[in-house]
Amino acid sequence: MTFENPLYVGTNTIAAVAPNVLDPSLFTTGTYDLYPDNNYYNLRAEYGRSMPDWFNSRLTATVSLSKMTQDDDLIAPTSLDMRGLSINGVSALNNWNTTGALSKQSADAEIDTQLFDLGLVMRPTAKLDLNGKIRYYATDNKTDYQACNPLTGQWGRLLNDGSGGAFVFPNATAGNNPRGTLNTAFNTTGCNLEATQALGLVPSAGNVNIRNVPYEYSKLNYEFGGEYRLARGQSINGRLEREEYRREHRERDKTWENMLKVGYVNRAFDWGTLRASAEYGRRRGDTYDPDPYHAFYSASLGPEPTANLTNVASWIHAMSSFRKFDLADRDRLGLDLRLDVIARQDLDIGISGQYRDNDYPNSDFGRTDNQTLGSASLDVNWQPSAKLGLFGYYSYQKSSLSQAGVQPNGCIIGNYYYFYSDGFVGTGTTPAAPGRAGATLVNTVLVSSGDWQNSCADHSPTSPLWPDSRQWTVENEDTNHAFGLGGRYDFGFARLELDYTYVTGSSSLDYSYNPAALALTPVLTELAGSGMPDMDYTQQILNFNLVVPISKSVALRALYRYEEGTVDDWHYVGVAENPVPLTTGNQAVYLDSGTQDYHNNVFGLLVQVSF
Template identity: 30%
Template structure:
């Protein structure tokens, strides 16, 4: 057997450079960062290595009959048996390999989206695993290949080769399916393309009844996205002390998914909708709301280059990396025709619109890390510096589409000519010209004055510069702002998003006229240390000051202080207990509820304040959660208790309590949870584990409804004070989100004989969310709803959302001959799902609600599905 040199072993552990199949049996380095953090597995074998995960009865060492524990009391896993090797030809190479193939059959609710979410299971033949490994013990060269193909959307292949202590090369290809919906009934033709057209019988200006009649006969479709990833990497010892590495990965996502459309003024209702009282959904009188389907067809390419040394250089250790990420969208726009007019009976030339999809963009990062030992107090000095840049300079599209707003036409009676807005000449610049640069410098000192005491000082400065600037100015008209949503607004409100100095029609309009370049600088200073009181007790403490200067934001600076205390003890027999407590206090400068006025028309020369002023941006007491004061406490306890020499009990308890000190905005957020597990491995042939985790969270926030009777009609609309005429106390409301999540399972492994191995897994997932609310008076309810709702209709909460899933998975491995085996696989999954947002969506016709168009009925409330497979395993 090849003995690994210390350096080779170190590289294998720290860099994921592992060798051929005999050594891969110990660990599968699927998480190699050189080619992307991708897990090579599938529903039949989530680890991607189950066929070789046979514990070795020899244990950890010939000198120790059983297992060993980590310093914290956890059992090390049993090492895996090394597969038999055979000579490869007449040279020094040996090899081992395995192929597993068979048949898969699914039954029950096989089209449920939760069952199909991340698997491409189809009835038929499947190659569950193909593995081959070769090794030359004399030269240290190795080759390893592993692959699986369940379907054309669910497969992976990986090749690794190299020479121990010299170089390593890896390449892979991976398909991962992601089913988003199996109950979609898109209204439009052309799903998957960039041009969504209305089906026969519909045109812009159709009535809800006409659209509903067509939707009732639309075909059912599945919306899904497939991720196709591939990559190659190289790593090599360039000299005695220097190692270089390089890697390129590319991920191509294709498919289609739900997407939006224009959503404006479709909420003036006359009667409750299909969900019953309290769910107002029947026809609006203006605009439309559309749930469309967009194509997904983009590629992300990542490039990594690096150089590091493992010694020398006068005691310095260096690590230099260069990273680039390049996003390319193969479909830049989405055109869609709309079935409803901008307003009922409104004869508009605007019959559709265009969405701009994600632009091409680049990311660059350069980083240098260095460390050097110090003679003082056995210390070490380390420094890291980095520069990164995010850039996007895609060509901008015209504000209106010439397809749906042709030249020579006007938008209603506004006098807005399509020719002045359906061309890129209406833009103040032709490209995005977006860029954000960041710089990072981190200095750290670590000292160990004695065997019991250590301390550290860390200084970190990160500066961000957002250089993106865009002014919404149309040179053809001399107007600032934009024509919104390709004509989704009616003629009466068309003027509200445009500003023009010295124009009686537009000079008093409050409109956004520029982008807002959000950015921040961040300086962190941390001082901490630990002291070992005795053999069983260690105390630790640290203080961190995080000073942030965001701009333009509600506060010009933030002071975020963190106090941390820790206690590690073995004072309770053979059990180990780790306790940690953190207190966080955030304060900052004076709070400005509206720091964004520079991006709006009142900041421009020529703006004429209307007689009634302009509407308050928000209530003055509204605190953004990341800008508000904060008092937070976080407590965590981790207990590890060995049970004899073959079992371990672990428990983690934690609780977080956050108070934001605000009535308007986020008020509090509390989380409590526990994780329990019991692991038992009496022999290499038997193992069993049980785990359970539960977490509860409560998020509370408050807000105040504006007095809509004053909007655009009274100077009091500019009063931003809580309790004033525009934001009265009577309009105050609160909302509370309560969540509870449970995750539990049991796992059993047993080798009955050298020929029979059985695995059984049970997993349970449960989630329940309840959104409740309270209000001071009915004034907190929008006037849109008050005409059709009573206090009894409103109630105090929405129905709970519940998700529950249980799975039972079994594997029976039978050895038939020395080289041939059989695997019987079975998985049964059942669950239920309830979401009040889908209430009333029972048939395709229900997806048309007034002037609103939805796309999917939602997941089925109950599902049962089964997968069975029979596979032959042949050792090569």
């Protein structure tokens, strides 16, 4: 798929040869591949056996083996000839607009899966039902790709059809590599990974992707539960579950979660039914490794840098105390309540509530504190006669989410970092710190060649890379309301159906941070705190249906639907009025001004045939 590019695009990492000013007609188009063909093969066997003489039991077993393959022909990194451009001193002309620039010509992607499931249900007594299950599921990822151009021997890849790039070459800072090392030394190995590593040269950066990460996992589930009938119309139920994950190439090799669920049902009331349930889960895991991806990044091509003035921030994949939410320790609580009331013979009322709380007790950064969601609803159904039926409902939902992080600073070997009382962190090559108006010097830290891994690995008040003063937090809160009513009336010769729905929601963001530490201007400080207005939306829908039976098997349906919506999104404020802001130097063009308010009318006449 080829698309036109309306922007004047500057380059990043890619250098212009001559003339020094890029031809504005160079990046006028871009390309991307269409969705590939995929193949899926599955072999499945199931077995079931009833054992009435052994507690009225039934055994079920399932085995399933699957293979997913995708061998689509890959496309060239760019459709442009890259004239007048170079990458690390090597001409890019016609070296990237061909599939010869790829380390393999087709995806050759494959993931195999295995599933084994064994279940048993039994009724030891007339009042007790028991069931259990063991389930094992695993994926085996056989997909492999190296980001290296055989035509040039360069490790890395183009970005945005060639206007940018992510490449690695020998580190140019004096002292990291032997004197006289060429910046093209990696190119001579012909994309041979082992030969490149055997050179023993410190790479220019540690975070350049050179291989895909073949994520795969296995999951083992144990479940045991049952239901006991207390009395006529009353029962309690419970369930114990355990889930064990084993992952490849993730921050945690293994996580496990234990879950307890209990519930109560009462159908014995003359006036209705009551259902209540609660669940509690606790997830933990083995040691958290903030960087399990070393083999897939350029850091694996050679030794770590030791020379002064080398910025080693790219060798640190993530802050040690950062936790990804799907791997982090988590405690979760769920509560559900449903009450159905027979107010009158022709009137039913339902009241329900739900509460969810996910707590991340050991996550200082990432998804922190408690993620909560609460909802309540009321629904009413009234049927005064066989011909007339009316309904209405209202629901309310509110959720909150907290996140925290640290804006990285820098970690340069041989540099001093100066920590001031207002949170600002400066850097320089001498122990003497420059003065700062309105702030006093609190501490000075030197990043040394033998200790940068420790001094820059995690946050602290005096961390050069993750200083506490550059922490930020964000609170996200969503509130939603939904209201609806409708009904039907059967005239005999026709049936009329009418319903109306109104939905509205609001989302707010609240940031906290130290503007002095982040060196923000007063204008940015106002906008980035709580200065952004809430994001709001409203939607209304009206449906009208008239069904006229023609015979027992044929009916006509006339329909009308009206829908309108309004959206207020601060991300797009001012875009419609000024789609090309600061055109001199910025070269930015907004191609749309966001989601717009809308309304639609739909009319239809349908013929329904039943046979």
